[in-house]
Amino acid sequence: MITIAPLPRDRTEEVLHLELGPGQGAFVHPIADMVTEATPGVAFHVIRDGDLAVGFFKTDCGYCERHDFAPKGAPGLRGFLIGFQYQGRGYGRAAMRALPAYLRRLLPDAEAVYLTVNCANPVARHAYVSGGWEDTGTLYHGGSSGPQAVLRLALGVQVAAAT
DSSP: OEEEEEOOGGGGGGGTTOOOOTTGGGTSOOHHHHTTOOOTTEEEEEEEETTEEEEEEEEETTHHHHOTTSOTTOOEEEEEEEOGGGTTSSHHHHHHHHHHHHHHHHOTTOSEEEEEEETTOHHHHHHHHHTTOEEEEEEEOOSTTSOEEEEEEEOOOOOOOOO
């Protein structure tokens, strides 16, 4: 069973073994580069199978400030990676199933989370859409590897029940 948890910056060595597969470098940075990001509002997260780190991603609370397609206050998800050595074992599907509930707890005021996925990466796009992300029909042209589809995961604002 997979779990998702925050990854403190002083424990990034736990994910440094995650490898990129052939061709993935066009779509995601190597993990050693991703864990050095110091952008304010960016947090790291680890995907685990038991004690074993099998994946990583970042949430970006300043995403809407850098991307005009994201509404005011909307966070982003970036750098999602299941290590190449763990791909094909269902970890990506399991993480996509667990991600909405995790993001709701992590970002209780967010109505939705946004990401971009390269148009030349249909496998990743399919994984996101199968996991409940919706294609907004907007293309982002600011990436280094060509146009990217803008996807949105509706979270809904959690409202406390009346007692």
